[in-house]
Amino acid sequence: MDNKFISRDTLQKRKARENETSSQRETRLAKQREITRQKRARENANAEEREVRDAPQNLNSQQKNLQQKYQDSGTDGAEGDDAEDDDAEDGADTHTDAGVLEGMPTLP
Numbered sequence: 001m002d003n004k005f006i007s008r009d010t011l012q013k014r015k016a017r018e019n020e021t022s023s024q025r026e027t028r029l030a031k032q033r034e035i036t037r038q039k040r041a042r043e044n045a046n047a048e049e050r051e052v053r054d055a056p057q058n059l060n061s062q063q064k065n066l067q068q069k070y071q072d073s074g075t076d077g078a079e080g081d082d083a084e085d086d087d088a089e090d091g092a093d094t095h096t097d098a099g100v101l102e103g104m105p106t107l108p
Contacts, residue, residue: 020028 017025017028
């Protein structure tokens, strides 16, 4: 602890811990565990609230990103000689996927 200031309160608490009995130590540690448990519970509750609150915004962002990605792929594919081949492949995949989905049974 070179050249570091230690507050009087810290020194008093340290000395009290050094001189406490085993039952006092057990009591102090139990209180400390309870305080830590409550703090974690509050943090978890706050995190869950943020997730619920931000979920619609996150979905909107994801949807916008997908739309932008789709638009970008459509404009990039239109240039060059490969445009016709790309469109044919995309169309075939779409029809194949649609056919597979139409034949699948629905869940009750």
